[in-house]
Amino acid sequence: MNLLSVSNLNVNFHLKGQDLAALIDVSFTLNRGERVAIVGESGAGKSVLGFSIVNLIDKPGYIKSGSIKLDNKEITKMTRPQLQEVRGKRIAMIFQDPMMTLNPVLTIGAQLVEAIRSHTRISFKDAKNIAIEKLHSVQIASPEKRFHQYPHELSGGMRQRVIIATVLLLNPDIIIADEPTTALDVTIQAEIIQLLLDICRNNSMALLLISHDLGVVSRIAERTIVMYAGRVVEEGPTLEIINDPQHPYTQGLLNALPQMALPGQRLNQIVGSMPPLNERPTGCAFHPRCPYATDQCRQQQPGFINSGVSTVACFMVEDMLTDTNSDYDEEID
């Protein structure tokens, strides 16, 4: 049984009298201890997906249809106390801005101790010891000193470490990390990513890493899901996605990575931009930006096909596979 399974999830936003789709038929699974990345440009629907999983989509958004199951229990039908239990103990979220989670008027120590004592009846002294140990385990130097400091006295990277320490206290089965390193320096980014990786491995936690950067996810996720305009367009083992991307959008994302350009060369950005919800093109939403688009792409939504170990929604890939298979059949005849 999958730890988490999302099936045909549709999330809409009511905006200016219109009911607009932000997620369309999104399906994927996450197994215990597995690390999966969700990638795509700004506006792809990555955060909406992350929030939907913990049922945190608020008006004007709503889950229109589909299913989100945690250990086979339907999250979309849970009561408020059941949801709080899930968010507190089973699934933890880490955001780009640690200040979304940290309270600016409480010391780091007070917040950690509160988190511990909210679900365990122990003395302040014992809770303090656990808190310091957790700060230590996320490689915060001088944890005894940091314990008494306020969030604003810490750097961005250190605040993110405090958040990870809080997550460790909860010992969840799943961490959803939404662009956890985007606001940080490149060197600090690498450290935090490594820390997340170590923590998930050592504690058998599953990780859903949301990122617009395929370079970052390649180091951490075993599987990658590529999203465009609210849909999944490609999914597969990360190595496969990086080394042999099938969908023209995934190819575009990879070509746009800084490490793909030669020194002095301009980055190969994908021409055009992600459409807003009320301007989603007909057919394959990527067609206006796709160098291979045909009339079929402009009119019809491609279904998913298996290409090797990846799954991809693209007519061009489908046609290529059909051609290859018929060549093979002819050889056999």
Ligand SMILES: Nc1ncnc2c1ncn2[C@@H]1O[C@H](COP(=O)(O)OP(=O)(O)OP(=O)(O)O)[C@@H](O)[C@H]1O
């Ligand atoms: N509260 C909201 N009200 C209206 N529209 C929203 C809301 N939240 C998200 N959207 C729209 O849903 C779409 C997906 O947004 P989402 O925040 O999931 O993108 P994202 O992939 O996380 O992008 P980014 O990389 O910039 O974080 C966008 O078109 C966005 O404008």
Ligand SMILES: [Mg+2]
């Ligand atoms: Mg986002």
